[in-house]
Amino acid sequence: MEAITQSEFGDADVLRLSEVPDPVIGPDQVLVEVRAAGVNPVDRLVRAGLLRDVVPHHFPLVPGWDVAGVVRRVGLAVEGFAPGDEVFGYQRKDHVQHGAYAELIAAHERGLAHKPAGLSFEEAGGLALAGSTALQALRRIGVGPGDRVLVHAAAGGVGHLAVQVARLLGAERVLGTASPRNHAFLAGLGAEPVAYGDALVDNVAEVLGGDARVDAVLDCAGGAALSDSWALVRDPARVVSVVDLNVVALGGLYAYAKPVADDLRWLADRAGAGELRVEVQQVLPLARAADAHRLIEGGHVRGKVVLAVG
Numbered sequence: 001m002e003a004i005t006q007s008e009f010g011d012a013d014v015l016r017l018s019e020v021p022d023p024v025i026g027p028d029q030v031l032v033e034v035r036a037a038g039v040n041p042v043d044r045l046v047r048a049g050l051l052r053d054v055v056p057h058h059f060p061l062v063p064g065w066d067v068a069g070v071v072r073r074v075g076l077a078v079e080g081f082a083p084g085d086e087v088f089g090y091q092r093k094d095h096v097q098h099g100a101y102a103e104l105i106a107a108h109e110r111g112l113a114h115k116p117a118g119l120s121f122e123e124a125g126g127l128a129l130a131g132s133t134a135l136q137a138l139r140r141i142g143v144g145p146g147d148r149v150l151v152h153a154a155a156g157g158v159g160h161l162a163v164q165v166a167r168l169l170g171a172e173r174v175l176g177t178a179s180p181r182n183h184a185f186l187a188g189l190g191a192e193p194v195a196y197g198d199a200l201v202d203n204v205a206e207v208l209g210g211d212a213r214v215d216a217v218l219d220c221a222g223g224a225a226l227s228d229s230w231a232l233v234r235d236p237a238r239v240v241s242v243v244d245l246n247v248v249a250l251g252g253l254y255a256y257a258k259p260v261a262d263d264l265r266w267l268a269d270r271a272g273a274g275e276l277r278v279e280v281q282q283v284l285p286l287a288r289a290a291d292a293h294r295l296i297e298g299g300h301v302r303g304k305v306v307l308a309v310g
């Protein structure tokens, strides 16, 4: 099959379109013909070798943890899927070697769900990893009815899903930080846009009125956004970051997304019902994976970048 591979760590140029053997599935796996592979900032970290002390890597490796496609074959122990099913999934595995930037992937059942009919493969390919991150992080800080929630980097892959998920969990108000060009986009998702930068604390106060604070913060930006969060939230224990480990020393939580089939089904149900929209800024062919990485590295993607396969 054709796949994007890398045989060394480095910049985007190490990504090559290659011919590699078809994957072999184990008993708990599903062979998926990939139609779309979501591109995430973590793919860039893998590519550069920044996760080599966290997960074992094996060269040549095929990157990509986010997938949508059609089931071709199922392993002996798989009960929930059959050939021909349209699926999507978050395929972070215990070893980095056989990822989603490929025509076929051996996908673990635990990170797979049926794709809602109303969602395109490209949209579904961008939903699993970012949506799971948003849902799990917001649950960790108990977001629910009546909450006022602030999401940092709300126009990005995780953020734009998080503002919608927060509303679906019952949040009364959701504020989201973005540059002004994304403010109308955020308003369209049901969030109250706030400009980030030096005046962030004042900008939030202006939206909330007076010295009011938010109940919970999801940080997808880190650095100054996280530092400013302590002045903006009532209870530091309700700050969660998916980017910045400093959050823990300051009394908040760090969340790292897990592949959980129930969470994928939760996202699929909402997306299928039209309650959760996946914004895809750009679809690129598989062969242009390196360009997709350069786009992500620019730091200003709205929603998702997805690779189309096949």
Ligand SMILES: NC(=O)c1ccc[n+]([C@@H]2O[C@H](COP(=O)([O-])OP(=O)(O)OC[C@H]3O[C@@H](n4cnc5c(N)ncnc54)[C@H](OP(=O)(O)O)[C@@H]3O)[C@@H](O)[C@H]2O)c1
Binding pocket: 040, 041, 042, 129, 130, 133, 152, 153, 154, 155, 156, 157, 158, 159, 177, 178, 179, 180, 182, 196, 220, 221, 225, 241, 242, 243, 255, 256, 257, 296, 299, 300, 301, 302, 303
């Ligand atoms: N822990 C986990 O499990 C986990 C899972 C997924 C992602 N992550 C991490 O979470 C972060 C976000 O991921 P993502 O996929 O959402 O990234 P992304 O889609 O690449 O984020 C791009 C967005 O960031 C916004 N942005 C850039 N600088 C900002 C700032 N200083 N303040 C507020 N917004 C800013 C941009 O908005 P403007 O264009 O309007 O500036 C853009 O829309 C990444 O660092 C990623 O590695 C962690």
